[in-house]
Amino acid sequence: xxxxxxxxxxxxxxxxxxxxxxxxxxxxxxxxxxxxxxxxxxxxxxxxxxxxxxxxxxxxxxxxxxxxxxxxxxxxxxxxxxxxxxxxxxxxxxxxxxxxxxxxxxxxxxxxxxxxxxxxxxxxxxxxxxxxxxxxxxxxxxxxxxxxxxxxxxxxxxxxxxxxxxxxxxxxxxxxxxxxxxxxxxxxxxxxxxxxxxxxxxxxxxxxxxxxxxxxxxxxxxxxxxxxxxxxxxxxxxxxxxxxxxxxxxxxxxxxxxxxxxxxxxxxxxxxxxxxxxxxxxxxxxxxxxxxxxxxxxxxxxxxxxxxxxxxxxxxxxxxxxxxxxxxxxxxxxxxxxxxxxxxxxxxxxxxxxxxxxxxxxxxxxxxxxxxxxxxxxxxxxxxxxxxxxxxxxxxxxxxxxxxxxxxxxxxxxx
Amino acid sequence: xxxxxxxxxxxxxxxxxxxxxxxxxxxxxxxxxxxxxxxxxxxxxxxxxxxxxxxxxxxxxxxxxxxxxxxxxxxxxxxxxxxxxxxxxxxxxxxxxxxxxxxxxxxxxxxxxxxxxxxxxxxxxxxxxxxxxxxxxxxxxxxxxxxxxxxxxxxxxxxxxxxxxxxxxxxxxxxxxxxxxxxxxxxxxxxxxxxxxxxxxxxxxxxxxxxxxxxxxxxxxxxxxxxxxxxxxxxxxxxxxxxxxxxxxxxxxxxxxxxxxx
Amino acid sequence: xxxxxxxxxxxxxxxxxxxxxxxxxxxxxxxxxxxxxxxxxxxxxxxxxxxxxxxxxxxxxxxxxxxxxxxxxxxxxxxxxxxxxxxxxxxxxxxxxxxxxxxxxxxxxxxxxxxxxxxxxxxxxxxxxxxxxxxxxxxxxxxxxxxxxxxxxxxxxxxxxxxxxxxxxxxxxxxxxxxxxxxxxxxxxxxxxxxxxxxxxxxxxxxxxxxxxxxxxxxxxxxxxxxxxxxxxxxxxxxxxxxxxxxxxxxxxxxxxxxxxxxxxxxxxxxxxxxxxxxxxxxxxxxxxxxxxxxxxxxxxxxxxxxxxxxxxxxxxxxxxx
Numbered sequence: 001x002x003x004x005x006x007x008x009x010x011x012x013x014x015x016x017x018x019x020x021x022x023x024x025x026x027x028x029x030x031x032x033x034x035x036x037x038x039x040x041x042x043x044x045x046x047x048x049x050x051x052x053x054x055x056x057x058x059x060x061x062x063x064x065x066x067x068x069x070x071x072x073x074x075x076x077x078x079x080x081x082x083x084x085x086x087x088x089x090x091x092x093x094x095x096x097x098x099x100x101x102x103x104x105x106x107x108x109x110x111x112x113x114x115x116x117x118x119x120x121x122x123x124x125x126x127x128x129x130x131x132x133x134x135x136x137x138x139x140x141x142x143x144x145x146x147x148x149x150x151x152x153x154x155x156x157x158x159x160x161x162x163x164x165x166x167x168x169x170x171x172x173x174x175x176x177x178x179x180x181x182x183x184x185x186x187x188x189x190x191x192x193x194x195x196x197x198x199x200x201x202x203x204x205x206x207x208x209x210x211x212x213x214x215x216x217x218x219x220x221x222x223x224x225x226x227x228x229x230x231x232x233x234x235x236x237x238x239x240x241x242x243x244x245x246x247x248x249x250x251x252x253x254x255x256x257x258x259x260x261x262x263x264x265x266x267x268x269x270x271x272x273x274x275x276x277x278x279x280x281x282x283x284x285x286x287x288x289x290x291x292x293x294x295x296x297x298x299x300x301x302x303x304x305x306x307x308x309x310x311x312x313x314x315x316x317x318x319x320x321x322x323x324x325x326x327x328x329x330x331x332x333x334x335x336x337x338x339x340x341x342x343x344x345x346x347x348x349x350x351x352x353x354x355x356x357x358x359x360x361x362x363x364x365x366x367x368x369x370x371x372x373x374x375x376x377x378x379x380x381x382x383x384x385x386x387x388x389x390x391x392x393x394x395x396x397x398x399x400x401x402x403x404x405x406x407x408x409x410x411x412x413x414x415x
Numbered sequence: 416x417x418x419x420x421x422x423x424x425x426x427x428x429x430x431x432x433x434x435x436x437x438x439x440x441x442x443x444x445x446x447x448x449x450x451x452x453x454x455x456x457x458x459x460x461x462x463x464x465x466x467x468x469x470x471x472x473x474x475x476x477x478x479x480x481x482x483x484x485x486x487x488x489x490x491x492x493x494x495x496x497x498x499x500x501x502x503x504x505x506x507x508x509x510x511x512x513x514x515x516x517x518x519x520x521x522x523x524x525x526x527x528x529x530x531x532x533x534x535x536x537x538x539x540x541x542x543x544x545x546x547x548x549x550x551x552x553x554x555x556x557x558x559x560x561x562x563x564x565x566x567x568x569x570x571x572x573x574x575x576x577x578x579x580x581x582x583x584x585x586x587x588x589x590x591x592x593x594x595x596x597x598x599x600x601x602x603x604x605x606x607x608x609x610x611x612x613x614x615x616x617x618x619x620x621x622x623x624x625x626x627x628x629x630x631x632x633x634x635x636x637x638x639x640x641x642x643x644x645x646x647x648x649x650x651x652x653x654x655x656x657x658x659x660x661x662x663x664x665x666x667x668x669x670x671x672x673x674x675x676x677x
Numbered sequence: 678x679x680x681x682x683x684x685x686x687x688x689x690x691x692x693x694x695x696x697x698x699x700x701x702x703x704x705x706x707x708x709x710x711x712x713x714x715x716x717x718x719x720x721x722x723x724x725x726x727x728x729x730x731x732x733x734x735x736x737x738x739x740x741x742x743x744x745x746x747x748x749x750x751x752x753x754x755x756x757x758x759x760x761x762x763x764x765x766x767x768x769x770x771x772x773x774x775x776x777x778x779x780x781x782x783x784x785x786x787x788x789x790x791x792x793x794x795x796x797x798x799x800x801x802x803x804x805x806x807x808x809x810x811x812x813x814x815x816x817x818x819x820x821x822x823x824x825x826x827x828x829x830x831x832x833x834x835x836x837x838x839x840x841x842x843x844x845x846x847x848x849x850x851x852x853x854x855x856x857x858x859x860x861x862x863x864x865x866x867x868x869x870x871x872x873x874x875x876x877x878x879x880x881x882x883x884x885x886x887x888x889x890x891x892x893x894x895x896x897x898x899x900x901x902x903x904x905x906x907x908x909x910x911x912x913x914x915x916x917x918x919x920x921x922x923x924x925x926x927x928x929x930x931x932x933x934x935x936x937x938x939x940x941x942x943x944x945x946x947x948x949x950x951x952x953x954x955x956x957x958x959x960x961x962x963x964x965x966x967x968x969x970x971x972x973x974x975x976x977x978x979x980x981x982x983x984x985x986x987x988x989x990x991x992x993x994x995x996x997x998x999x
Binding site: 110111112113115116117120124142145146147149150151153154157158163165167169170171173175176178179182183186334335336337359361362363364365367368369370371372375 | 714715716717719720744746747748750751753754755757758766768769770771772774776777779780783784787916917919942944945947948950951952953954955957958969
């Protein structure tokens with residue numbers, strides 16, 4: 001049994017709620033992870049990193065714990081040595097461990113309707129149930145979706161902790177660059193005050209250096225994946241890179257891990273003859289059948305929208321401007337026609353055969369754009385499939401339909 | 416002078432005739448396509464059952480979806496107010512009323528005297544309503560009574576993961592295809608509906624006893640048990656839970672008559 | 678006169694007038710029956726109604742789409758694909774900080790230049806200053822209506838420029854506030870049909886002119902304009918300004934003697950759907966009854982009617998027992 005299966009089995013056996021929030025549990029799990037075998041050394045390091053981060057988040061009296069929304073520039077949090085916690089990643093984990101139904105129920109009781117994003121509902125419920133660490137602040141940015149800032153504002157109010165909003169206007173312009181940069185400067189100062197620190201420029205420059213190394217390593221991984229497919233599960237990169245992308249940017253350790261992954265990939269033999277997909281959004285965490293189908297048919301995710309390098313080089317001597325440029329160049333930023341053009345470049349660059357968009361029900365940003373994307377791809381003659389579903393809430397979707405569609409699509413692509 | 420309450424729901428219609436606080440007679444019948452006819456028939460049947468003449472009825476309150484289509488009613492009151500009033504009359508300690516209706520389910524927080532303090536209802540889809548059970552009973556080739564009977568015989572429940580009526584129906588069909596016992600599927604569906612309704616209850620906070628369940632689905636013991644377990648509170652079902660709305664309407668008719676409200 | 682259409686109450690109308698345009702809010706048309714490409718099934722009825730209008734026979738001459746939410750951002754992309762002429766995008770801050778005001782001022786200045794080019798004219802700053810003063814006068818006039826005992830539904834239509842008659846309010850009925858997503862006008866009518874007195878509505882549809890701030894004239898009229906709109910009581914979209922939003926709701930309840938809140942969401946409207954959770958919690962603490970109703974920005978339907986009627990009955994009974 002691998003480490004993850006082991007963890008899942010423990011939870012299924014009824015690993016007590018309080019154990020999940022006890023730092024000791026994570027220390028024990030770390031020991032277990034050190035002894036378990038992983039196909040790549042990178043995975044072991046990543047597991048240990050994730051457990052260490054979680055342990056820190058639950059350890060009382062440690063550094064401030066900051067909840068960040070997906071693609072919030074965590075560099076300014078990491079620079080202060082604070083703990084970064086992503087409730088959206090935690091919701092995905094809760095779903096894969098079978099804990100989501102109780103969290104979703106709790107959120108519904110707290111008046112989160114079923115048309116809102118289930119990542120957010122699950123996180124709201126988990127927090128109500130006391131499954132999450134105690135946050136010292138919430139940081140959300142508006143460039144990815146409308147839901148996360150709304151949720152974070154609510155939760156911060158509920159828990160009486162500060163809420164920091166990074167307002168990212170939906171355009172790439174000099175005015176927008178200046179606006180986002182000024183906010184980042186203010187936020188760095190405010191976050192420093194929160195933990196009684198000084199907003200050191202040197203520390204921030206270091207975080208940006210780490211982040212740039214992270215980016216360089218991601219580029220190396222991308223170029224590795226361009227030429228070949230690997231004897232790894234189809235969603236290997238989606239599973240491992242999303243977490244690091246959401247919480248690890250600005251951490252030296254995260255950068256080192258990605259460098260290790262790049263080295264290991266460069267040494268791995270290629271596995272031939274696979275259908276190469278560009279995957280949009282995420283996947284159903286409660287149901288492994290889609291990924292099992294891909295594996296069985298020898299198809300793989302050759303590239304993911306969520307983990308690709310979309311931002312230009314960071315300049316540690318101009319931290320705010322660099323980070324502002326980074327969020328403003330985000331793939332989800334601006335009209336969906338821009339997103340389609342970005343994806344087309346990615347598809348061509350990574351030599352993919354077609355695009356699969358997992359349309360997470362509650363997501364206005366990504367799923368709301370499927371018709372626009374469909375039109376753009378059909379104009380360009382690029383095969384495009386929409387799989388309707390829900391990443392976290394297994395009760396919201398019908399079974400089987402998505403699977404049939406995926407199989408038909410793969411057959412069409414000749415897999 | 417006597418008063419009557421008429422509840423014209425989407426599936427069934429009921430009439431209750433009161434003399435003071437005493438229930439003289441009542442009727443329950445299927446609404447059918449014509450809700451106006453249903454209201455008349457319900458009243459006629461209740462009159463006949465109690466051997467009462469139409470002239471003796473001094474005041475009529477109509478409730479339920481068809482309440483606007485009751486020409487002889489003096490007043491229309493929503494089923495939320497009526498269920499609260501009727502439930503507290505039958506079970507005086509009631510603090511929370513759960514009514515699973517044909518197309519609407521409601522959870523009502525009540526204060527002393529049956530005053531509504533707060534309420535929530537299901538969203539637009541049929542998940543967690545009587546209609547859901549009706550569709551599922553049909554998928555199991557039985558009626559609501561047969562469905563309830565099936566569920567009561569099950570030792571364990573099949574897992575129904577979807578709340579959506581359409582998806583759940585296809586789940587039921589595929590479970591039958593896989594050879595799952597019909598009893599277990601029925602119980603699974605009772606659990607599913609209880610799950611939906613419990614989620615609504617939680618919107619009004621932790622339920623305080625006594626929780627009273629009204630409406631036709633309350634006759635389904637498996638749903639009641641599943642709800643009790645989920646809420647952590649015993650769910651009380653009054654005798655003849657289906658007439659609670661009409662009873663509440665009749666009680667309001669009595670107070671209206673007493674206060675001279677026309 | 679060329680008319681500029683807009684879709685979000687944070688769009689400064691003074692700017693259009695100063696450029697010599699007419700202006701109107703785009704309300705959309707019933708999207709049923711029109712083939713609606715581009716917008717996915719999980720986007721709100723308002724964005725669909727606007728797409729139906731802007732791609733149908735009533736195409737706006739000039740349209741400014743604000744980036745208020747993802748549905749409207751997708752609407753903008755959809756209209757790009759439709760090849761709508763004179764289509765502009767207005768990025769909107771969701772924060773009430775000074776950085777936001779300066780950014781918004783810069784964006785408005787740029788928009789003014791782009792719009793001026795449509796007519797081949799130029800922006801006259803003096804004229805903008807004048808329109809700012811006119812706007813203040815008009816708003817004062819409008820909000821006076823909220824002090825008069827008129828039916829909320831007729832007031833709403835009147836403010837939208839659709840109804841000329843103000844009908845008297847029926848006295849003695851429970852006093853309600855309506856907030857949340859842009860409501861279909863039928864919803865306001867239904868509230869009154871169900872026996873509610875619409876004391877005040879705070880929804881995007883009603884221009885949200887109440888409590889407009891007094892803003893001193895800055896040297897740059899665009900900055901004045903930006904401040905005027907961003908310092909207004911926040912709507913659910915202004916997620917960076919939540920504390921002020923609750924203060925504002927509190928003021929509405931006090932000033933208009935509100936007995937119950939009707940919180941309306943258009944299905945799939947994220948800003949309102951998430952804010953609802955916070956407003957509900959707040960209302961419970963304040964002891965103000967709150968009813969949630971949802972529409973698809975069309976006919977509210979029987980289910981909404983029964984909820985409204987029951988809510989009014991509940992508030993009436995509450996009055997009696999107090």
